Amino acid sequence: MNTKSLLLGVSLILFGVFTSQAQINFGERALGAVQKGMTGLTFSDADAAALSKPAVDKMDAENKVAGPTDPYAxxxxxxxxxxxxxxFYTLNYKVYLTKDINAFATADGSVRVFSGLMDVMDDNELLAVIGHEIGHVNNHDSRDAMKALYQKEALIDAAASQSNKVAAITDSQLAKIGSALIDSKHSRKQESEADLFAYDFMKKNGYNVNAEESAFRILAKMSEGAQSSIIDQMMSSHPDSKQRADDAKARAEKDGLYKPYVQQKIVNTVPVVKKTTTTKKTTTKKK
Structure with a gap:
């Protein structure tokens, strides 16, 4: 993957990493639901999760994932x-070791954070970003985006109706899927609602809600720097970062919680445990 900016709502970079002839194993229930979903009848969160998981597994296999003892993990x-x-979901987290700045969540509850993002945001700011991503899953945005993708690309057809596999996905299909997923946009309303989800999550759990404003200020600053063209392109589906920062500030002010946020120290290393030395006391007997 070579995404050079933070995508605060990209919950869908799923299929573009498959090989030229891929077989995705869907459960019978998921397949049937997807086929019905093609006509707009039904498509559940469970169906979207079943379709997301094999793609996430493939992504994990093709990216450098931080192990359990890695400082980022x-x-x-x-x-x-x-x-x-x-x-209605269970979350699992992994770090992709790359200088790219990104984070995303998928319908099956997989949350993936790029180490490049962890290099520029402190713990509270990361909470705001990841909370936003989870908000898309919680608000069913990921399900709706997956449904829209399958309706658009019509990958399930009569040939697959007797099988629980969509066989031999071709290079051209993969290109169309990857393009559709990357170009998929959540509505501005969905983005704002995901921002609110992150804010409410932080407030509920006693975190500094002002970090959300700070995270958007970081994005705004990046858009003015050397990466401005990349940031502008990748964030085009989102409300203006400065406006989102202002909205986060207004929420905190309304709750009486606003205070200018000072970014904390960013530490992506394993804490060093200082060894303590003990000295033995010697006693002498009086004669």
Whole structure:
């Protein structure tokens, strides 16, 4: 993957990493639902999750994933590892070791954070970003985007109706899927609602809600720098970062919680445990 900017709503970079002739194993229930979903009848969160998981597994296999003892993985687990249960999903977290700045969540509850993002945001700012991504899953945006993709690309056809596999996905189909996913846009309303989800999550759990404003200020600053053209292109589906920062500030002010946020120290290394030395006291007997 070579995404050079933070995509605060990209929950869908799923299929573009498959090989030229891929077989995706869908359960019979998921397949049937997708076929019906093609006509707009039904498409559940479980169906979207079943379709997302094999793609995420493939992405994990083709990216350098931080192991359990890696400092980035340790930090992410410390920040967010205790939050795994949602209303209808179970979250799992991994770090992709790349200088690219990105984070995304998928319909099956997979949250992937790029180490490049962890290099520029502190713990509270990461909470705001990841909370936003989870908001898209919680608000069913990921499900709706997956449904729209399958309706648009019509990957399920009569040839697959007797099987629980969509066989031999071709290079051209993969290109269309990848293009459709990358170009998929959440509505501005969905983006704003995901921002609100992140804010409410932080408020509920006692975190500094002003970090959300700070995260958007970072994006705004990046858009003015050397990466401005990339940031502008990749964030085109989102409300203006400055406006989102202003909205986050207004929320905090309304709640009486606003205070200019000062970014904390960013530490992506394993804490050094200082060894303590003990000295033995010697006693002498009086004669």
């Amino acid at each position: 340790i930090r992410l687990d410390r920040i967010f590892g205790k939050y795994t249960k949602g209303e």
